[in-house]
Amino acid sequence: xxxxxxxxxxxxxxxxxxxxxxxxxxxxxxxxxxxxxxxxxxxxxxxxxxxxxxxxxxxxxxxxxxxxxxx
Numbered sequence: 001x002x003x004x005x006x007x008x009x010x011x012x013x014x015x016x017x018x019x020x021x022x023x024x025x026x027x028x029x030x031x032x033x034x035x036x037x038x039x040x041x042x043x044x045x046x047x048x049x050x051x052x053x054x055x056x057x058x059x060x061x062x063x064x065x066x067x068x069x070x071x
Contacts, residue, residue, distance in 0.1 A: 008032070011047055019049070022058075026051035 011031040013019040019028075030050040035043040049056040 013049060022056065023049065023051050023054075026053045 007014075007028065008030045009028060011033065013031045014028050028049060028051055030048075032048060034046055034048055036046050037043050044059075047058040049058065
């Protein structure tokens with residue numbers, strides 16, 4: 001599968017031990033920072049990870065929020 005896809009790991013999480021504990025055997029396809037809009041003037045920065053099986057919203061490495069599993 002890795003031969004056909006172009007991965008965008010902007011946060012360089014691919015070899016991170018804490019992230020590997022979270023995503024286990026999934027293939028990391030994309031990681032980046034984004035801003036969560038809370039109200040008109042307030043935002044919070046989040047790290048997002050998209051794998052071949054799920055979407056993760058990470059407030060920090062110790063607090064992953066699992067959003068969607070494609071299985």
